Amino acid sequence: MIPGYPKETFFVPDGIYLLSHSVGCLPVSTEKHLSDSFFRPWANSGGHAWTNWLDNINAFTQALAQLFNSNAQNFCPQVNLSSALTKILFSLPTPTHRNKVVFSARDFPSIGTVLQKYCKTLELEPVMIPQDRNLADPQTWSDFLDEEVSIALITHVVSNTGQKLPIRDIVQLCRDRTITSIVDIAQSAGIIPVDLSHWQADFVIGSCVKWLCGGPGAGYLWVSDNNIHECQPDDIGWFSHKDPMSLTMNNFEYAPDARRFTGGTPSVIPFTLATESIKLMHSAGIEHIHSHNKKLLSRLASQLNVNSPCQPNERGGTFVVSFSNNQKALQTLTSAGVHCDLRSEGLRLSPHLYNSASDIDTLAELINPLLGKRR
Template sequence: MKQDFVLPSDTYLLNHSVGRPLKSAESHFKQSYLSPWQDSGREPWQAWLAIITEFQQALGRLFNSSPMQFCPQVNLSSGLTKLIMALPELNENSVVLMSAQDFPSMGFAMQKALPDGATIRYIPENEDITQVDVWQQYLTADIDLVFVSQAYSNTGQLAPIYDIVKLAKANHTLSIIDVAQSAGVIPLNLNELDADFMIGSSVKWLCGGPGAAYLWLNSKHIERLAPKDVGWFSHENPFEFDIHHFAYHDSALKFWGGTPSVAPYAFASHSIDYFSKLGDKLREHNQGLIDLLIQHLGEQVVSPHDRNRHSGTVIIKPQIGVEAALTKCEQARISIDSRVHGLRVSPHIYNDENDILKLLAVLK
């Protein structure tokens, strides 16, 4: 599948940050977004809104859910803020559970969106969040909302989200799943998971670029929630143009807001559609290449070695040291990065065994 993507001459293993674009993305963007604008004398909004419908439909195929349960968002932080402010269950006495390993932006958004007096309780960084019993220990009866990242960017760990959602339901605790680091590479069936909410983006494994995030609502919540951050595209009929009448859209689009951005979704819908057709092929390919790293590096791979406990990213603490390894990788034109625990390496569908062997030669 290398031929389908725009690949650099470097060995690119930075897919936890930004996935590579499809070669067909440019022509699709011109046809779906630019052509209705450039080649017609009519206003392009109807054609542009069809892009959003395609985006929802592609997400529905990828995650096995109704397209109408997805709402476009500019980023995860915005989507999370809108959602938290719309939950009537949350008040000054509420307790929210997160992990100290969650992406900081999620913590920032949560802190500011919660009602004054509400408490965020963090699972300490040293806890192994791949283990169900750890979540069981912290997901106590007084937790009103649990926020879970399916995959953690700094450790390559994978949370047991199906078990966590079951624990949350038993406690009557609302659940939000963050799939920013897992969408595309870790298969997820939303109908089976039955979480309350999900937020995600398209920039990483889905290769859809920035600006095309999304919010998913369990169907049982759509009618009852009344978001405060609204605009004319949150309306059941955006083109009614009656300032005295507002009625929420009857789908997740009630969380949409004002005049929407469209261009990012033209790229993303095309890319998500591509990956929705792969099934679990990306996961199997990714794991095969990670297994090769583990086979050669052993305990230098500090992420879990169990496939059920690590994401599409592995963290490597090389014997030569992180800074030395980064320098040598740069000299060898291998694109990776590092965080507190070591090097981050993420092989995609367009990476192959030769890419991994090249990295191993440098690290050894």
């Protein structure tokens, strides 16, 4: 546990909760925060609540800026990563000489689908790094990032294998070769420290529903200062205008910052709710949360006679175990009260700040007999 952040800080379902790669647990303080910051202003002042609600959205981008070491004006709230990616891609100038877009077979399918749709619409060539290449090796990226590539999508932590990629090195390769980099942090935000000023990517997309424990609907995009002025989003509305209240039928001008990606009237609840979680995680310290997770993963690895598909120094927050009969293993663990899920590479086990060493010991005791039955 992290000192000052006991399990009771969250509503954690009974049993051993290891699904934080999918949905992080609800912080106990969120309900009151949502009531005070969203429902009360609405109940007390009707439409005047917009003052508080817009403050909430600003608090969201400020909390993200603190968490990821950047500035609030570089973030724009979004519904989810897929939609954020669509907005970014179609806002960019159409590539003229370079006609390839690089991504990986290990990216989240929704993200790969968006990229392919973009390529089809603009008649670009999608280049998918195959599954058998090691994504954590910068040489793999170097082999694919040739002079015909305009955009590269890089996933910080791969969802099905739990592998963590050296983003700074890959982004540097992109910069050296004048390739636009877009980084997906869905599986790292809230469990692995992310320093956007250090990375210097062109774009980053993420959400709060997983390790950040901030619920669904609070996605975001980040755009670097160098890129903002060339982005002309298609999906616009009065909140994309430099001064929403002054928009007329013929004076539209993009906001000078990432707000140009907003569109029309923004939703408020998801961002209000998620801000509470982001602040909580930031005050617990992502470095501390990460080192707690690493300790628990090593403890698990040392008690099992198998390893996750990736090396310990390449692991994100999730340990993946494959059994001879994964479906049966899932059933057995589920009936013993373990909350986990199954993907192509095996069962995903994701300890967070509300998990303890004794959760891991119990888990290992349940898993070892199942592994004994391996062919």
